[in-house]
Each structure stands twice: as structure tokens, then as C-alpha cells.
Amino acid sequence: MILFTYFIHYVLYSYYIFDVIIERMDKKLGALLLIFFLSFSIFITALFFNQPLAKFTRAKEDFLPSATSSLIFAYPLTVKADNTSESTINVFVRSEKGMPVKEQRITITSSIGRIKEPEVVTDDQGKASFHVVSATEGVAQIEAYIGGSLKLDQKLSIKFN
Secondary structure (H helix, E strand, O other), X not given: OHHXXXXXXXXXXXXXXXXHHHHHOOHHHHHHHHHHHHHHXXXXXXXXXXXXXXXXXXXXXXXXXXXXXXXXXXEOOEEOOOOOOOEEEEEEXXXXXXXXXXXXXXXXXXXXXXEOOOOEXXXXXXXEEEEEEOOOOEEEEEEEEEOOOEEOOOOEEEEEO
């Protein structure tokens, strides 16, 4: 923080000196000096923060769900096919940066069995929970959709026996 304070003092002092110089010099040279000092200031700022300048100027888009970063889990993966034993499926909606995305409508489909909840809205942690049961033996292929149209890249299989 102290280094940053010294840097700010340097920049402000440079601009003060620039104002004094520009009064005594040609306007074209003054403009070139201004461009130099601005470029130098941007370079030093990027150097101190050690990150691209675009990261500081770009708007954050952590509220957009990602099909590749979102996750789907189930437990247990093997369930009795008695139409009462259930498997809990958790869908975690994440942004491209891995941040939780809340208030997203999630639906899931299953090749066999019945999903108890037709649609769930994600909580503050980006989590939506479902339960699936089946009276038919076999392997259920589970797929999740965000907002009804964005299909998660990850799929899940639950065995009913």
C-alpha cells in the first residue's frame, strides 16, 4: 500500500511538472509529453497490479450460467427399484469463473423413473436439489437444463435394481 501511495504522489508530481513545462514549451511537444506520461502511468499501474488492464476496466459477468462449469451430482448411484427409494440429485450452477449463480430455473430429465420436483430454482450457493425414484429396473440417464434451454455438458447415470 505504501508503494502505491508513492506511485500516486509520483504521478501527481509528474502532472504538476508537466503543467509547468507546457507553459514554456511548444504545444506539440507538450502533447507528446502528455501521451508519454499517460502511457507510462498505465504501464506502471499494470506492472504494480500484475494483471492486464482489461481486467480492471471490463464489467463482471459472474451472473451468467455456464454449461461447462456447472456440476451435477447424485447420491446414492445405486437405488432399489421399488418406487419409494430415492436418489438425491444436486445441480450446482456456476459461471465461467466458477462463481455460484443464484435464482436460475433448473429442470432435469431421466430416461427411466420419475423426478419428484419438476423445476427447482437455485439458492444463493447456486444449488438445486431433486429426487428421483423408479419402479423399473435399469440405468437412468440424467440430464440437467438451466433456464429450460442451456443443457449441462455433464451427465449422470443412476442404476435402479
